[in-house]
Each structure stands twice: as C-alpha cells, then as structure tokens.
Amino acid sequence: MAAVEFQNVGIRFGEVPVVRDLSLIVEDGEFVVLVGPSGCGKSTILRSIAGLAAINEGDMRIGGERMNDADPAARDIAMVFQSYALFPNMTVAQNLGFGLKIRGEARAGIARKVAEVAAVVGLSDHLHKRPGALSGGQRQRVALARAILRRPGVFLFDEPLSNLDAEFRTAMRAEIVRFHRNQGASMVYVTHDQTEAMTMGDKIAVLAPLAAGHKANLMQYGTPDEVYNRPANLFVARFIGTPRMNVMTLPVDGGTVRFGSQTLALPPAAAHLGKVVLGQRPEHLRLAATGSESGLAGSVEHIENLGHEMILTLATDLGPLILREARSAKVPSLGQQVRLVLDPDHVHLFDPVSEQRIE
Amino acid sequence: MTRARRATLLSYAILIIAGFASIFPILWIIGISLKTQADAFAMPPKLVFVPIWDHYAKVWADATFIKGFLNSLFAALLGNLMAFAIGIPAAFALNQKRVPGRATILAWLLLSYMLPEFLFVIPIYGLFQASGLYDTVFGLALVYQTFTLPFTIWMMRAFFADVPFALYEAARLEGAKSWQILLRVYLPMAAPGIAATAILNTIRIWNELAIALGLTFDKAQTVTLAVAAYRGYAAIDWGALSAAAITSILPMLIFAVLAQRQIVGGLSLGAVK
Ligand SMILES: Nc1ncnc2c1ncn2[C@@H]1O[C@H](COP(=O)(O)OP(=O)(O)OP(=O)(O)O)[C@@H](O)[C@H]1O
Ligand SMILES: [Mg+2]
Helix, strand or coil, X not given: CEEEEEEEEEEEECCEEEEEEEEEEEECCCEEEEECCCCCCHHHHHHHHHCCCCCCEEEEEECCEECCCCCHHHCCEEEECXXXXXXXXXXXXXXXXXXXXXXXCCHHHHHHHHHHHHXXXXXHHHCCCCHHHCCHHHHHHHHHHHHHHCCCXXXXXXXXXXXXXXXXXXXXXXXXXXXXXXXXXXXXXXXXXXXXXXXXXXXXXXXXXXHHCCCCCEEEEECHHHHHHCCCEHHHHHHCCCCCCEEEEEECECCEEEECCEEEECCHHHHCCCEEEEEECCCCCEECCCCCCCCEEEEEEEEEECCCEEEEEEEECCEEEEEEEECCCCCCCCCCEEXXXXXXXXXXXXXCCCCEEEC | CCHHHXXXXXHHHHHHHHHHHHHHHHHHHHHHHCCCHHHHCCCCCXXXXXXXXXXXXXXXXXXXXXXXXXXXXXXXXXXXXXXXXXXXXXXXXXXXXXXXXXXXXXXXXXXXXXXXXXXXXXXXXXHHHHHCCCCCHHHHHHHHHHHXXXXXXXXXXXXXXXXXXXXXHHHHHCCCCHHXXXXXXXXXXXXXXXXXXXXXXXXXXXXXXXXXXXXXXXXXXXXXXXXXXXXXXXXXXXXXXXHHHHHHHHHHHHHHHHCHHHHHXXXXXXXXX
16 A cells, blocks of 8 residues: 555645646655755645645545545654754653643653653653754754654655754764664655765655746656666756766757767667757766777866766867766876767767657 | 944943933932922932931822722733733734735734824723723723733734744644644743733833823722822922832832843844844
C-alpha cells in the first residue's frame, strides 16, 4: 500500500495556481525527496500532506485513505519544520510531551515516553533546558524527537538542515538517512539543495515553478541515478548536478551535428530535426591530447583547483563550457589554447522546442 | 574634544533639561503639599522650610478621597479584566490569516481608541440613568472599554503577530485546538506584552477625568474627581489639593518603578517598537 499518493492534485492560493496536475506515489517505507528551485511549490506540497495547505483539485491519500480534508492531527504524519517550531516557553521535556498532554495521556506515561525518545536522539541531559539554551543541532534533534514520539506512518521534513552550518549539515544528513533505515517509516523530505536530494533520497521528485511557464510542477520522478543519468528534460538536466551540465544548441546536418571538427551521428528520433539541444556533463567532456586537431577549440578562462580534481571554464565558439578532470592530469595554464572532445557515449539530446529528452 | 564626545555631552544636556522640565512641576507640588499656606505663597519662593504633614493627614483621613481612591482601583481592575476577557480572544482571532477585512478592522480599532472620551458621555448618560449604571464603578469600567478594549486588542494582536505561525501549525499537528494553542503557546509567549498593556490601560483609567465627571455623582467618584474636589466654591485648599495629587500618583509611581523592566521589555517586544 502506498504511504502517500497524489492524484491530479491542484493547489491554488486565491487565483494563483501553485501546484497543478501533480500525480506521485510515495511507496511504504520509501524516502522521497522533493527538490526544485525556490517557489516551485515544494513546501506547499509537503504542507498539503500535513493538512496545512488546502487541496483544490484531485485526491491525496495517506495509507490508501483519501485525506484531502482530514484534520491534521488525524493524518498519521509528523512534520519537522525548517524553523523547528519548538515552543520557546517550554522545556525540552514539555516540548516533547506537548502532544501527549493535549491528547490526555497520564503524566507518568508521558514522562516515560519522553525519556525514551530523548535517549534515542541523545537529549537525555537537556530535558530541563529551554530551546533557547540549545545549539542548532540540538534543537533539530528535539524537533526530530517530537516527530518520532508520534510514531507516524509518514515523516515530513521541510528543509530541516538549512539552518545548520555546512559541516554539521553533512553529519545530520547521514543521521537522518540512518534514522530512516531504523524507523522503516516513509519520509517526504523537501530541499532546494540538489546534493542533499541526490545523497539522501530513494527517489527524487524534481519540481519546477508554474510561474516560469511550466504546465505542471513535476519534471521527473525517479531514483537519483535515473535523474542524474537520464534527465527527462532540459529543466532536470540543468538543475541536477554541480557544476551544471553543459548545454548547447547545434544545427542538424544530414543526421549529424558537429562539435568543432568532431562529428556525432544522431539517433533517428533526432535526425530529422533542424536543431537539437546537446548536453554533456562536465566530467564527460575531455581535453584532447596536445597537438591534436580533434574536437572544438577553446581557451582556459578560469581554473578552480580542488586538489583532487580541477574544474575548468573554457571560452569556445559555442559559449562557455565547463570541464571537470581528475588532478592526475597536467593542469593547463590560464589563457592556454586547448581542444575539447565530447564523449559520444554520454551525450544527452533534447528537443529544442518541447525541451524533452530524445533517446 | 572629539565630535562623538561632543554629541554625547549634548544629548546628555538635552536629557537633563527634559528630565528636569518634566519633574519640576511634581517637585513644586510636593513642596506645596509639605508647606503651610503662608510658606507656600511666600515671594520669593521658600526653598528651605520646615515640612509639615498636616495636609497628608487631612487627605488620608478624608472618607471622600479614600472612596475615590478605592473606586479608581476597582475601575482599573474591572476595566482591565473586561478588556482582556474580550480582547485576548478577539486579538487571537484577528491574528489568523483568513480574516476578511482585517486591515480595516485594525484601522477602526486604532481610530476608536483615539476618539475623545467626552464624545461618549452625552449619549451614554441617558442610557446609564435609565439602566441604573449611572454612578456605578461597573458602569464606569464598561464605558472605559471604549478606549481600553480597542487598545488591548490592538496591542495583543501585535504581540500575537510576533509569535511565529509555525508554532501554531506545530501545535495543530499535535492535535491542539485553537483555544489550547492560545492558552498554552500564545499567552505564555505574550506575557510581557500583557503586562505592558495592563500597565498602560491602568494609567489611562487612573488618569481619566471626563467620563468620570459625566457619569458619576457620588458613590462611584474616582480619584481624579476626589483630587479636584479640594478646589472648593469659595477657596482652593492648595495644601490638601497638592497632597491629594501626590497621593494619587503614588500607586502608578510605585507600580512603574517595580514593573519598569516589564514595561520596557514588553514595549520593545513588538507592538510599539
Ligand atoms: N500562504 C500563501 N499565500 C499565497 N501564496 C503563497 C502562500 N504560500 C506560498 N505561496 C506561493 O506559492 C509558491 C510556492 O511556495 P512554496 O513555499 O511552496 O515554495 P518552495 O518551493 O517551498 O520555495 P522555497 O524553496 O523558497 O521554500 C510561491 O510562489 C509562494 O509565493
Ligand atoms: Mg519552502
């Protein structure tokens, strides 16, 4: 049974549509990441699962049951807010026990459950403190513990790591993934950070804002590998991966395109087009051997040396291209003339009008 | 002397002058309240004199004054109770996002707060006469709602607006009803704001004269009227008048000193920032 299921869901704020025709299934126990640029509706979709944003069209089911209009407290979900939303006037213990108290549990039962969950997330020594006296990471754990206490079928996270510094973020990332494995519950996780999406999710839903003219939000839904290796359209190709995929529009001539002196044969689906959009990730673009005349001429405009690898920005007739290479190779100097070669096995083709992938 | 230093000195000079200007009348009245009639009107003014406590003794033994003092105390208490009983739920509701015409309502509240009190006296006079509310402390506290209630709603709305909405949502997800969220989350967080609002309400009620003059006669006379009463038909009892005036500002003064931190904290918290 699916944990969460969207079927042709639409959400409007007043007259402004924010989510349109969203169909997506989060399987039981799955970790799904909603990723996309700011304003694409990630939070709105997450909040519609929680009952904090109203659904105008379609159906949303949790555990097979239609929940469009159910009370938030009756949805078998728990949410971790970006701001953590801890009650500043209560101690950690009171924060954790708040829901139990509201639901009328006996005091002894509350204390036992709070102590248990505090031990799980390593907060036992901080139960008497107020959130204001905790570090960002500890607050994050309190928010997580509050969610765990509810024993929900679905955990919802809205950018829970965005308030932490980079180093701690990486640690918490691993902790949440481990937590998912232990809990076995379904999770829907919102982020605009595509690294977070790639490293954490069983599946990634890439979303685009309707305001940018897209007909629907969902651009692609698949595993991180699928999304990275076979982006369904230009939007996903550009959004997933750092540095970004190189994208160039090339004229088609007799079923082939030319990349400098390099000729590439197109598959039948692209051969009849007048132009085609060709994409290649920076790690697949290569420097030709010195003295070689193959490929496209370019000059080194910028070098980012990361120690284990380097990232080159090259000025070419087709615009700036990014190339990523392991540091085993010799580092070219700034302004040096080089030649670039495409890896024909890792070329992505897109229709210039529909922007959809061509196989 | 550096420029910054000069600026600091100048601002201190202005503060000292302003402080003196506001405290001088009070010092002067304290002086009169401790002087004999002859000393009080001596020319040039006597800066050194033998203080006498006769005026205070007279005022503190005056049943009319004591009654006025207590009436004001009750009016302030009752006025605040009514204002918060209605104002807190009203402010909480107004703070919700989906209130149609919220901006208009808030503007009207502020406007009605600023209307001159005397506007209400004439129409309400007849009503109170007919309903038996005339010359009662309860009636006074009720009329005081014309300014206390909008002010309380306005202030509390501003303090509630400072509570992050995510807290409301988090509590909703935990199954809390609106009134539970108000009671357990909003009120504790807005506590300094409640204190500040209550203090400002009390000051306004305590100092109110026009409505009390129009709607009370004897039983429910307030402290401001009791002070004014020393201004007789034929002569003004300056000593007693001053002693009564000083006595009437004492509660507010003590209160302000004790609650200074809350007032400043509450005011700088949001509403009047
Ligand atoms: N309560 C609301 N009323 C009106 N418009 C809203 C409301 N909440 C969100 N929106 C609009 O809906 C769109 C999507 O918002 P949403 O918060 O879901 O984006 P997001 O993908 O989470 O972005 P971010 O990464 O910035 O958090 C935005 O254009 C936003 O302005
Ligand atoms: Mg968001």
